[in-house]
Amino acid sequence: MPLPDPAPRRHLHTRAVTYSGYLRDDGLWDIEGEMSDTKTYGFERSDGTQMPVGTPIHGMRIRITVDESMTIRAIATAMDHTPFPECQQGVDPMQQMVGATLGPGWRQAIEKALGGVRGCTHLRELLFNLATAAYQTVFPWRERERRLAGIAPVQATQPPYHLGRCIAWDTSGAVVARYYPQFAGWEPVRVTKPKVPPSST
Known part of the structure; x- marks a missing residue:
């Protein structure tokens, strides 16, 4: 069912967020998240540089590698587009999430390691929902494999x-x-x- 027709309006901003899940050949799982913010108009940034229409203000990616227990074994982060050069300081602290487990307490683990000025707001947002993407990737596939093997559900x-x-x-x-x-x-x-x-x- 579609949304009701909107009032007359003008499109100004798009935040696009995508999550993808992969089963690796070594049996581990890669879960990737990507986020971008773009405007439908050009503008001048605070440092005087011009931002053409559609140029990402934020463009960030995260890949976590998890094992069967949903524990993070590795994490990679890229910040291709940021409003300030200093934003890149948010990359290295992400390594503190290695060893964390996706599940109960996930939000608290992120906040403890990366909350406030210890990390990047947008990376935290992207990281939080990687857990949902991981569960949507891993558990339906496990259940499918069990059914195909004729194994009764646990x-x-x-x-x-x-x-x-x-x-x-x-x-x-x-x-x-x-x-x-x-x-x-x-x-x-x-x-x-x-x-x-x-x-x-």
């Missing part, structure tokens, strides 16, 4: 990470009842801290 004993994190994957909803009936109505165990009695001193 019966999950713990709810998959995505259950309860989306309106469609509501554990009280119809989708979970169809695909994960063993977790229908499931709720996470909430750990309550013991109450500390007030000090008598």
